[in-house]
Structure formats: structure tokens, C-alpha cells
Amino acid sequence: MLKPLVTLAATGVVGLVLIKFLGMLLFPLLGVLLGFFLWAMKLALIAALIWWGFHLFKRWSEKGSEA
DSSP: OOHHHHHHHHHHHHHHHHHHHHHHHHHHHHHHHHHHHHHHHHHHHHHHHHHHHHHHHHHHHHHHHHO
């Protein structure tokens, strides 16, 4: 009668230990991936601002030569 209950309890304890252990391993990995993603977004934003600046400079310099 108690054997299935003990097996279920042992499975739950082992599962909890595994989840805690994997959490300790995966949370730093998640932080690294998030940091890399934000770094890539920052580089993309800088590149977009540089491109936008060149585009505006080109547009303003063409207007100035026509006048």
C-alpha cells in the first residue's frame, strides 16, 4: 500500500533536486545569452545611428549645393 506512495515521493524529491541543479546551471547561461543579445542590439543601434547621420549629411549637403 505504501510502496507506490514512497516511489512517488522519491520521484518528486529527485525531480526537485534536478530542477534546482539545472536552475543553477541554466540561469547564468540565460544571463550570458541575454547579455549577448543586448550587446548585439546596442551595436545595431549604433550602426543605425551612424547610417542615419550619413544619410542626413548627404541630404543636407545636396540641398546646400543646389541653392
